[in-house]
Amino acid sequence: xxxxxxxxxxxxxxxxxxxxxxxxxxxxxxxxxxxxxxxxxxxxxxxxxxxxxxxxxxxxxxxxxxxxxxxxxxxxxxxxxxxxxxxxxxxxxxxxxxxxxxxxxxxxxxxxxxxxxxxxxxxxxxxxxxxxxxxxxxxxxxxxxxxxxxxxxxxxxxxxxxxxxxxxxxxxxxxxxxxxxxxxxxxxxxxxxxxxxxxxxxxxxxxxxxxxxxxxxxxxxxxxxxxxxxxxxxxxxxxxxxxxxxxxxxxxxxxxxxxxxxxxxxxxxxxxxxxxxxxxxxxxxxxxxxxxxxxxxxxxxxxxxxxxxxxxxxxxxxxxxxxxxxxxxxxxxxxxxxxxxxxxxxxx
Numbered sequence: 001x002x003x004x005x006x007x008x009x010x011x012x013x014x015x016x017x018x019x020x021x022x023x024x025x026x027x028x029x030x031x032x033x034x035x036x037x038x039x040x041x042x043x044x045x046x047x048x049x050x051x052x053x054x055x056x057x058x059x060x061x062x063x064x065x066x067x068x069x070x071x072x073x074x075x076x077x078x079x080x081x082x083x084x085x086x087x088x089x090x091x092x093x094x095x096x097x098x099x100x101x102x103x104x105x106x107x108x109x110x111x112x113x114x115x116x117x118x119x120x121x122x123x124x125x126x127x128x129x130x131x132x133x134x135x136x137x138x139x140x141x142x143x144x145x146x147x148x149x150x151x152x153x154x155x156x157x158x159x160x161x162x163x164x165x166x167x168x169x170x171x172x173x174x175x176x177x178x179x180x181x182x183x184x185x186x187x188x189x190x191x192x193x194x195x196x197x198x199x200x201x202x203x204x205x206x207x208x209x210x211x212x213x214x215x216x217x218x219x220x221x222x223x224x225x226x227x228x229x230x231x232x233x234x235x236x237x238x239x240x241x242x243x244x245x246x247x248x249x250x251x252x253x254x255x256x257x258x259x260x261x262x263x264x265x266x267x268x269x270x271x272x273x274x275x276x277x278x279x280x281x282x283x284x285x286x287x288x289x290x291x292x293x294x295x296x297x298x299x300x301x302x303x304x305x306x307x308x309x310x311x312x313x314x315x316x317x318x319x320x321x322x323x324x325x326x327x328x329x330x331x332x333x334x335x336x337x338x339x340x341x342x343x344x345x346x347x348x
Contacts, residue, residue: 001290003224005321006308008328015306016337017159019170024192027336027343031319031327038330043190043344044198046301052203054255055246057297059185059262060208062176064144065151065168070112077103079110081119081132082154083147084182084215085235092134092143093122097215101128113150144179154182156218156340158306171340180212180235186303186340187260207245209266211236211284217262221308226289231310233283234262238270240279246296247276255348257299261314264288264297271295289313290321300347304331304338319347 020026028046030039050056066083082097098104110119110132123131136143153167173188175196199206216232223229246267249256258264268288270280275295287310300318305311316324327345336343 001226001313001321003221003226003308006312006316008307008325010307010332010338014332014335014337014342015158015339016341016343017161019189019341022192023174023190024195026190028190029327029331029336029343029345031323031345031347033319033323033347036323036326038327040334044192044195046346047195047198047202047204049299049346049348050199050202050204050255050257053205053249053252054203054257055205055207055249056199056257056259057207057209057242057246057263057267058173058175058188058191058259059211059213059266060173060175060177061181061185061210061212061262062179063154063172063181063184063213064179065148066154066182067152067163068112068147068150069152070110070117072103073109073111075103079104081110081112082182082215083151084129085180085212087131089140092136094119094132094134095125096130096132097128098130099128104130113146117146117150156183158218159340175208177208178210178212180210182215183213183217184340185211185213185260185262187263187301187344189341190301190344191259205245205249207242209236209238209242209263211262211266213262217311221310226287226313229287229310231285231287233285234265235282236266236269236284237281238266238277238279243270243277243279250276250296255299256297257301257346258297259301261300261302261311264294264300264314264318267296268294287313288317290317292317294318298348301344302347303340303344304328304336304342306339315345315347 024044028041068081080099084095087093119132153163269284
């Protein structure tokens with residue numbers, strides 16, 4: 001398919017800059033693939049579409065405050081460092097983006113807070129990319145605590161606002177556990193403890209995978225021929241327990257629902273030659289766009305994404321291009337909220 005097939009206009013007024021007060025009161029469009037029917041619900045109604053022994057798979061990654069503001073040695077020039085991923089825990093070596101890039105060279109020392117944290121630039125990786133080493137001698141948990149204190153919640157630039165204190169909680173799922181993401185798996189932001197409890201009472205099994213969402217999730221596609229687009233690699237893990245339970249559900253012809261595109265990428269990156277979900281860990285750069293034959297999940301919860309995004313392309317591959325494009329036009333007409341803090345769809 002072509003990139004231009006995913007081009008359409010959305011009014012800026014429906015891009016949600018803030019979350020709703022109650023997570024599970026966002027709107028939910030239910031899309032039935034077999035009939036082409038659309039239903040307009042509230043997210044907490046999700047429980048009504050699942051039965052005992054169905055399986056939901058969530059992403060338990062945890063966002064860390066990846067945006068650091070500091071000063072360059074000698075000149076004191078203000079700089080921004082965006083932590084992308086940790087390359088070596090023992091050496092505190094990180095892959096980062098810097099701004100302004102022209103002022104930050106190999107050998108420079110960067111100071112954060114009141115000199116509480118110092119880093120040295122080790123290498124240039126791209127025009128804005130650098131490898132830096134934090135000069136820190138303490139315990140690992142003390143290092144992360146310092147990052148937590150000094151860093152800012154890495155809200156997507158497209159929200160066009162500064163991070164607020166409440167974002168530390170709201171740009172995080174309630175079940176976030178394993179630190180490593182620079183963006184939240186947004187489909188999971190709608191879940192509350194009460195909703196999870198209702199699903200549990202219904203008999204729905206909640207299983208986890210981990211995919212540490214990288215900044216590449218927001219990277220625009222800049223080629224018309226989608227087969228030429230390359231995704232950034234992201235670290236993921238599918239546990240044996242999750243694979244076993246999902247395979248049992250498939251054998252029993254139960255519903256297996258991926259909560260978000262990150263879960264779907266993890267699962268589709270872990271399919272055996274025999275079409276079973278297998279235990280897996282590593283890096284995935286899997287790019288899913290129409291047409292695509294999904295091997296495991298038969299349901300997907302995902303937010304309303306921006307035009308020409310890889311997330312929209314995956315949703316279109318799962319729900320069918322024509323049906324999802326129709327759903328998006330309906331969502332715009334009905335003023336559904338889009339993007340990170342927006343509303344969701346359930347495709348079944």
